[in-house]
Amino acid sequence: MKKYIILLLNLLLLAACGSQQQKSQPMTLTVSIEPLRYFTEIIAGDKFQVISMVPEGSNPETYDPTPQQLVTLNKSCAFLRIGYIGFEQAWAEKLQSNAPEVKFFDMSEGIELIREDEVHHGNHSHSGGVEPHVWNSTQNAYIIAENIFHTLCKLDSANISYYKENxxxxxxxxxxxxxxxRAYLQNTTCAFLIYHPALSYFARDYGLEQISIEEGGKEPSPAHLQALIRRCKERHVRVVFVQKEFDSRNAEIIAREAGVKIVSINPLSYKWSEEMIAVAKALSE
Structure with a gap:
């Protein structure tokens, strides 16, 4: 009888430990892109597991979530998005219908958006003519951080002071x-060339001129290429930025003809701070 009691106590102890381990598992948050995961992980700390939907190196304008990602989203307590990226717009209704219990939050709320009559990228248009790359800006980053903080407080009000500290x-x-x-750019008031205009907000922050190689979101015509070469010379452009998600051949032509250097950047990098500083450093050299 004593043996049975000991066995029962051991089983109860194991069950209690298993239950405690299950309770200690962090909740899951899904975010749309890697820079947003960077911001969210710092504030969330060990209270949430943060998963990014668009992997680094993929084009967020045309990305299609995988079936496994849809399953993961359905198990998340919330989806944090920028709100204006191509895939977010194209998949908005599908994602919400696939995960009706998941709360959706836009992290660009409160940001002074850069608007155009119509901004095209390939076969996609940005909603309302909005330039979507809001995270490539230190000034916008403060607002995004506040939005993440308030979102986490809504999801987990028991740890507000913890999130405030983070x-x-x-x-x-x-x-x-x-x-x-600012230290890198203190003596720089210049224009720069970029294939896909991902640094519009960065340029606004620091009084720079961004010149896009894309012509209406499409490959530039020969006439447009020649106009860009002339403009580079007139504006004393020293750098052309390229991204691995886009063809760099036209950038290489311009760089060769205008005598400027090519610098590869990754505006979708998880290492947000390093990437922003690398852009400034390239402009200062």
Whole structure:
């Protein structure tokens, strides 16, 4: 009888430990892109597991989520998105119908958006003519961080002070990033060339001119290429930025004819701070 009691106690202890382990598992958050995962992980700390839907190296304008990602989203407590990226717009209704219990939050709320009459990228148009790359800006990063903080507080009100402390850490990192960028750009008031206009908000922050190689979101015509070469010379452009998601052949032609250097960047990098500083450094050289 004593043996049975000991066995029963052991089983109860194991069950209690298993239950405790299950309770200690962090909740899952899905975010749309890697820079958003970077911001969210800093504030969320160990309270949430943060998963990015668009993997680094993929084009978020045309990305299609995998079946496994849809399953993961359905198990998440919330989906944090920028709100204006191509795949977010194209998949908005499908994602919400696939995960009706999941809460959706837009992290660009409160940002002063750069609008155009119509911004085209390939076969996709940005909603309302909005330039979607809001995260490539230290000033916008503060707003995104605040939005993430308020979202986490809604999802987990028991840990508000914890998220507030982590928000302060992220804000310090953003401030440090901005300080380093300004140090690199203090003697730089220049224009730069880029294939896909992903640095519009960066340019606005620091008084720079962004010149896009894309012509209405399409490959530039020979006439447009020649006009870009002339403009590069007139504006004393020293750098043309290329991204691996896009064909760099036209950028190489312009760089050769205008005598400017090619620099590869990744505006969708998880290493947001490093990437922002690398852009500034390239412009200063």
């Amino acid at each position: 928000l302060a850490k992220l804000e310090s990192e953003i401030e440090r990033t901005d300080r380093e960028i």
